[in-house]
Amino acid sequence: MKLIGYFRSSAAFRVRIALNLKGIAVEHAARHLRKGEQSSADYAALNPQKLVPALVLDDGSILTQSIAIMEYLEETHPEPPLLPKDPVGRARVRSLSLIVSADIHPIQNMRVMAYLRQKFDQTEESAFTWSRHWIETGFDAYEAMLTRSAGTDRFSHGDRPTMADLCLVPQVFNATRFKVDMTRYPTIQRIYDSCMKLPAFDAAQPSKQPDAEP
Numbered sequence: 001m002k003l004i005g006y007f008r009s010s011a012a013f014r015v016r017i018a019l020n021l022k023g024i025a026v027e028h029a030a031r032h033l034r035k036g037e038q039s040s041a042d043y044a045a046l047n048p049q050k051l052v053p054a055l056v057l058d059d060g061s062i063l064t065q066s067i068a069i070m071e072y073l074e075e076t077h078p079e080p081p082l083l084p085k086d087p088v089g090r091a092r093v094r095s096l097s098l099i100v101s102a103d104i105h106p107i108q109n110m111r112v113m114a115y116l117r118q119k120f121d122q123t124e125e126s127a128f129t130w131s132r133h134w135i136e137t138g139f140d141a142y143e144a145m146l147t148r149s150a151g152t153d154r155f156s157h158g159d160r161p162t163m164a165d166l167c168l169v170p171q172v173f174n175a176t177r178f179k180v181d182m183t184r185y186p187t188i189q190r191i192y193d194s195c196m197k198l199p200a201f202d203a204a205q206p207s208k209q210p211d212a213e214p
Contacts, residue, residue, distance in 0.1 A: 002027040002056040007209035010170035011066035012053040017166045018070045020200035022077045030211035082163045093157050096164035100171045104138035131178045139185050146187040169195050
């Protein structure tokens, strides 16, 4: 298998963690998003959305969208599990995952910020303010869901990482870049710290990727 990503992509970061946790070795390739390499004709043929990540399977099949890729990995490599066994727990983990992957990340990622600057004459600081707002809105809800549920333990759900944590950790990295005050989110910060003590998370972080830049 080959994972096509970008070192700073939150979505690719999620998938790298999943691969590491499950002990799946893949070839890594990069498309530099700031240089527009994801828009090249050869990559568009693989992924018409022109986004990362894309997972190229050994049979040539192409999987896109990080949540779908993680679900595929869960189904084909079930150990260690990224989802709880009980239906309610699985739904809770998916809900937490979607707060990040569907409600926070899409409206504060690089292409949205670029559109704000280019089409609406927003400054870098105003674009950052936009991003902070949506990260904080999502984190307010995530923190509340953590503190109000008995399902929260060392991690977002239970005592081992789930898909929710794989989505949360990259978003905390983004929150730091956008100067979000993480003291507002003590439970999120505690879970993030627990995750980053694990080799699978640490090895997946942006600064440790072959295409990493300052």
